[in-house]
Amino acid sequence: MAKVLMKGNEALGEAAIRAGARYYFGYPITPQNEVSAYMAERLPEVGGVFLQAESEVSAINMVYGAGGAGARVLITSSSPGISLMQEGISYIVGSEIPMVIVNVMRGGPGLGGIQPSQSDYFQATKGGGHGDYHMVVMAPESIQEMVDTMQDAFDIADQYRNPVMIMADGMMGQMMEAVDLDKPKKATRDLPPKTWATTGTAHHAGRNVINSLDLSPVNLEKHNLDLKKKYDDMTKNEVRYEMYKCDDADIIAVAYGTTARIVKNTIDMAAREGIKMGLIRPISLWPFPQQPFDETVDRAKAYISVEMSTGQMVEDVRLAVNGRKPVEFYGRTGGMIPEPKDILAKVKNILGGVK
């Protein structure tokens, strides 16, 4: 099929439907409202269900119920709404319910603003809710990549019985780009049947219970260690990243999502001035990629994490570099977008100071 011009929020909804999602529960919040509108119109056409909940708290518990009943289910929100869902996400991980959660990030803290931001990195990757938990967090840089990621996100969720979060931002949700909806690769994973789903005992062997409570510390520790094994497998199998012009780079930027595209422009601008700059673009924010740092650390003079935050991913960059080279930071926040000329000025400043 030819490319179509689509808004990011609508494209991600369509991609989820094409990935087999037939259930969507949500609550209005800017800048992701087009997802709800799109799903409200499209899902009935494909025999699915759209339901507007009375709050994000209720919506995340609706997807808990639907996912627990075996549905392939999508939920989307934006930063303050995602905060309200944190309790539910902790329960969903604890009860091992697969689903895809999309955060179209906006500026915070508190009510914040409605312009693009990347200030929910900690919340997404370090477990915003209570308890020891992780989920695979994917950060596409374009609407096409967001569409391409959706099938994989649902399949990863089903394979590990764990939610997957896609981190977009207000820029990606609101802008329109040409997108090929047929491009995503078809499902290739051999997914386990959902024999655990609560569909009624007439429909499966035994009695199924979806639950995260265990009052025995012996059993609860075992449950946590079983979950840890899944996180270890995810860390081994689900790392995604792109390396852009890193081969002979003196300075390597680390950026994801919208910011990574801005950095790519900056790299071209830097090249015209004879500055060799590269980019490590984590596509999986968790598990965070270690390999590209190990490959570049001997050659690079310094790294710079560029984010729409006051410095969150930079902590993981420091862990990955582990003191071997300086790690700098440049960020804009509150809905302000980094500009290539300002990133480049910072890069020049760093290179001037690095021997």
Added chain:
Amino acid sequence: MAKVVYEKPKGITDAITHYCPGCTHGIIHGLVAECLDELGVLDNTIGVAPVGCAVMAYNYFNCDMQEAAHGRAPAVATGIKRTLPDRTVFTYQGDGDLAAIGTGEIVHAAARGENITAIFVNNGIYGMTGGQMAPTTLLGQVTTTTPYGRKPEVNGYPIKVCEMLATLEGAAYVARVSVCDINNIRKAKKAMMDAFRTQIEKKGFSIVEVLSTCPTNWGLSPTEALTWLKDNMIPHYPLETFKSPWGVK
């Protein structure tokens, strides 16, 4: 020859319950299970357990179960029912779960006319956490957080959940019953049968509020607790069918 007059319903597992001696949760569990058995829907039922005394109800009901976060059972049940509309879906919730932290979820499930059944166990106190004031605690009632009795100027007034939900068009069946004696237990069973029939016939949201006792946290013997319920709770929470698809007498 010996004749069986009562046996454990198929809807109840063999697990030994954790409920305190004299607690009426066991009776209410039994009634729900009997209804699911008699309506022939047990193996097509998904129950949703609350947080509170009935948190481990998933061990006792012999059907598929989901354990919800505190107060969120109606939202979880909504997700299940919208996914599997031909199954019977019920929530089993206490007064703290349903009428305090989960007020939003129960009101909107009722307003949507969500085809689920809520079994609402009202004993006027938080049991699991050790006897704190509930939204349904009576004025003057002593709890660990109202040691001088519930005072309206400090704690406001007890919520009459059925009366409130009955104002919503989506609520099709709304009834308050008690399990304080044999006659009332029979009436409670009939109300639950009607509530599940409301769901099975897709007539909308149904709720049965069951006035229940908490001898442990009320500081009374089981029989004293039943008398206390009759003397104090029923005058404030009248036993009544507020709404029914088949009309209210």
